[in-house]
Amino acid sequence: MEITLTLNGNKITASVAPDTVLLDFLREHGCASVKCGCETSGCGLCTVFLDDKPVLSCSVPVVRADGHKVTTLEGLQEEAAEFIGFIADQGAEQCGFCNPGFVMNTIALLRENPDPTDDEIRAYLAGNLCRCSGYEGQTRGIRAYLNAKKEGRL
């Protein structure tokens, strides 16, 4: 079937099999940032925005995106660039495989709550698994970014 959606600002029309999941569709359409870690909605690696709301693209049929707006990290490079240096300064990116999903969900968090506490950060990102970093470095990175912003150091 044929669907039309806006991917990172570009309108695209494609014909898809009805059982295609959004994750596969996005990777086939040049969005290599979208990663698969589990296939069972349990890891958060495949997080993208559907109409600006974070969703797990492994469990969204692509037909549900028909007529909607989909955003991946490819489309949010500038917004991400604002804070990711602080994660890098912790060394918390590690293998990097979970990073795109984590960064997407962090963007969603900061849009919703520009001044979260550490516990709010942890709660919001609870669905984003990371096997390398032990998580604390990611939290420290976000904290360092928020502090820098508050102190006008950005």
Next chain:
Amino acid sequence: MKQELKSVGKGVRKKDAMQLLLGKPAYVDDVTPSDCLVVKVLRSPHAHALIEEIHTDVAMRVPGIVAVYTYRDVPQKRFTMAGQTYPEPSPYDRLILDRRLRFVGDAVAIVAGENEAAVDKALRLIKVRYEVLTPLLDFRSALDHEILVHPEESWHALCDVGADNRRNLCAQGMESDGDVEQVFADCDVVLERTFHTKACHQAMMETFRTYTEIDTYGRLHVISSTQIVFHARRILANALDIPKSKIHVEKPRIGGGFGAKQTLVAEIYPAFVTWKTGRAAKMIYTRRECQIAGSPRHEMEVKVKLGADRDGTIRALDVHTLSNTGAYGEHGPTTVGLSGHKSIPLYTGSLEAFRFAWDVVYTNVESAGAYRGYGATQGIFAVESAVNELSEMLGLDPVAVRMKNMVKQGQIMPAYYNEPASACALDRCMQQCADAFDWAKKYPVRVTENGKIRAAGVAMAMQGSGISGVDVGSASVKLNDDGFYVLRIGAADMGTGCDTILAQMTAECMDCAIEDVIVFGADTDASPYDSGSYASSTTYVTGRAVEKACLELKEKMCTVAAELLDCPTADVVFCGREISRADGTASVSLTDVANKSMCRNNIALEATCSHSSPTSPPPFMVGMVEIELDRETGTVEVLDYHAVVDCGTVVNPNLARIQTEGGLVQGIGMTLYENIQYDERGHLSENSLMQYRIPTRLETGRLHVSFAPSYEQSGPFGAKSVGEIVINTPAPAIAHAIYRATGRWYRELPILPEHVALGDTVK
């Protein structure tokens, strides 16, 4: 000898950090074409069976299917998938496809097709008639059982590891020092305990995956998520029975490994397809495959007998480990060794005698492999728990007991191949940790207002730095135009940051900026030989090769510079961005030297050096945990985890800290969440990340990591290792805290809420 350092010791950003955080294409599936054959494997539904009949004709007729292979199509020479130095200690017990199936998930057939839908359809249409055999699932009764996992004649072991396939034995051995029985007879107390750990999974976020194609020269080009490019080349050559010269292996960025990718789990299937069909192919493991047919930790039952005096002097240790290698022997003979070699020597300070014996058995469950800690984790859980039990039994403070008995700087460790503790700050680790954690205050058990119990636990650990006398690390350093360097390595950065750490060392040696060092690796055609990234070897072994190569390159550069400066080589000095005459009258820039090397020059401004170490200096650490335990629900919450690590010189404090935090969280997962359960037919129930629960960020507690560095003379800039040791303390420390809170010792992992609530300590 300590020196003033500019790059080593700095918490610089990882070279690839920003690209990874921006989600740029970097991993196997991102950087290889997608218009290639999709490869999948039909997996055995039975834990033990023989293929009676297999029909692939219907499957072959599915449009888009290019090949279906069965056991009839593969070479009949056995090999091992373990990434180890040749001759591998792991027995040669594999075929690419075998008529005998040895676990649920074992490969029955390989299907390759133009698209996933066709391959999935073909998988369903392969008709197999199995002769279902009784599986051998209980590793405690596997030795000399009537059911044989490997009855075949062609099974063979290259090394003398005590293996015997007619006895289900993958390895067996014993070593000792002193007369343990005599010391036990003389001890005030002798404690005997049995511990059990399960086949935990690495659960790296990127599952196994490999792309293969035939290159312009007709060779097999393999792009894989692997920690071991050179071993991969040899293993593929063995499996496909083709010359190694026909194979080229490289790795892009790796989405985590933790040892899983020290075994050739996925590579062989697409490689076989490409070699047979000439077509490019790709195999990406599903998470389910990763769980049921991966290469997890060896399940072990560790019996500890400990002899001590009433004052807490630990005088004798007798450790027996029974290890379950599963259906195949990958890393079986070697992991088991660490369960004793990395636990018993912790008590070198007072031990008068020890004995360590082991049996490694085959069973019909998933084949085990290498996972961070590599056997040390299991042994340390057992021995450290036994020491905690002893302390509690004698009414002594377990911190004081350890202070009294622990290995000290300079001591020879009989239980560690008689190697010396050449750099050991374990005592400082303990002191520093006790202070930071406030052991004196937190050790006593407290009840909170809401009726929950707060309690603390402690453990210490060691590991190695490379495999002594075996591992080889190499580095090539080259000077380029403008005076920048390229560092080529065969070690694999799997996210840990070894590319950056080795660049820091290069920058230190060449007295340049870290940005002036480009790192390339790992590629079997282009990299100098390296055993690969495992056994905590890269910083310590490859780091030393970097130092050597830099030294050699500097000499060559000085020779070229001397020509330019028109003076004897002995009269020039290397000063980073330039090389000058010793008397300071003239100098040439690195750019001048680099340009000279490209015009009328006979000296290659490139140096390659290898390094292998006769010893494997252990890093040491101490972990202390505070938990809050809910007696009603049995829930254990980690509140704070303090860790102090002696990894020698800390090359990059940020990366060492993250390594430690990541390892602690994996250790917490292994202790409290990650379970492995087989049903009576050998099916694993934890076959997804829903069932196999790794910790989320709500379950880690607050982690407090610091360092108590010693200085290892034989290491680069005094460094040892940090990658593996960090997973070893959580299990014994948390089990200790749970005892403090409940009065019950849990000797089997994981310790789940239902066990705690029901007081159910032994299965």
